[in-house]
Amino acid sequence: MKRLLFASLLLGFISPLMGREICTLTSEVEPDVTITLKYRGSAGGIGTLNYKNKPSLGFDVGIWNGYGGQYYTARSYLPESLNEEKTYQERTKNTKEIRTGHFMNFVGNQLGRATKKEDRKPGKLRALMPSLSQGYYYSIPFTEKGKYGRQKLSKEMKSIIDATEGFFVDSGGCRKFFPYGWD
Numbered sequence: 001m002k003r004l005l006f007a008s009l010l011l012g013f014i015s016p017l018m019g020r021e022i023c024t025l026t027s028e029v030e031p032d033v034t035i036t037l038k039y040r041g042s043a044g045g046i047g048t049l050n051y052k053n054k055p056s057l058g059f060d061v062g063i064w065n066g067y068g069g070q071y072y073t074a075r076s077y078l079p080e081s082l083n084e085e086k087t088y089q090e091r092t093k094n095t096k097e098i099r100t101g102h103f104m105n106f107v108g109n110q111l112g113r114a115t116k117k118e119d120r121k122p123g124k125l126r127a128l129m130p131s132l133s134q135g136y137y138y139s140i141p142f143t144e145k146g147k148y149g150r151q152k153l154s155k156e157m158k159s160i161i162d163a164t165e166g167f168f169v170d171s172g173g174c175r176k177f178f179p180y181g182w183d
Contacts, residue, residue, distance in 0.1 A: 023047075023174035025127055027163035035059055035168055038084070043070060043179040046082060046091075051156045057136070058082070058095055061103050061177060069113065070103040070179070072129050074136065099135025104128045105180040106167070112180030125170040125178045133164040 023045065025035040037047035037059065044062035048055035058075040075081065075095040083091055105112035108123020140157060143149030148157065175181070 021173070023177050024171040025168035025174060026171040028126075028167045028169055029165075030159045030163035033159055033163035034171070037061060037174075037177060038082075039176050040084070043177055045177065046084070048077060048082070049074060049160070051160060056156065056160060057098060058092070060088075063179070070105065070177075071100055072103040072132065073100045074098040074132060076139075096139070098139045099131055101129055101131035101135070104130070105178045107178075107181050112178060112182070120182050122183075125174060125181050126167045127169075127177075128167050129164065133161050136164055137161055 021039050023035075023037040023039065025037075027033040032052050034050045034053070035047060036050060037045035039045045042063055044060070047059050049057040049059045055077045058077045058081040060073045060075075062071055063069070064071050075092055075097050078095055080086070081091045081095055104127065106123075106126040106128060107115070108121060108126070110119070110121065110123065137150065140150045140153075143151040148154040153161070170178070175183075
């Protein structure tokens with residue numbers, strides 16, 4: 001009986017720790033649009049940009065070599081692009097790159113990387129990807145008769161464009177993705 005109780009307690013502690021490996025960023029303007037990422041080390045990870053919890057794009061975050069700073073890469077989505085056992089090239093060979101750009105860290109309204117220590121105030125961890133909306137928009141094909149496209153956006157397309165124009169906020173498990181943040 002004691003072993004069963006101990007095992008239950010142990011699993012109760014392990015499960016939340018494992019859950020922390022998944023980061024969810026939620027759009028401040030379009031809550032139906034989220035980014036989920038699995039942490040892979042060095043403030044980077046792989047995941048998806050989702051509309052109503054359904055993957056719309058493949059999504060990677062990492063740290064640039066040299067100067068530093070973070071980047072994102074948005075790609076067309078294929079389930080195999082999330083296979084961690086494969087190399088980046090293997091995972092993405094059948095996908096189309098939408099855009100690569102800056103993944104900018106904010107704490108509240110302060111830029112994480114550039115705010116002096118004496119000026120830092122606590123706030124929510126937020127991310128901005130200034131070129132993502134443009135990349136996504138131009139990845140949408142022109143409208144064909146009777147179909148959605150660049151001139152006739154679906155609700156999903158419009159929501160993703162609106163969301164990617166603004167901030168995404170940490171909705172859980174994202175602290176490791178904000179190396180320029182502070183607590």
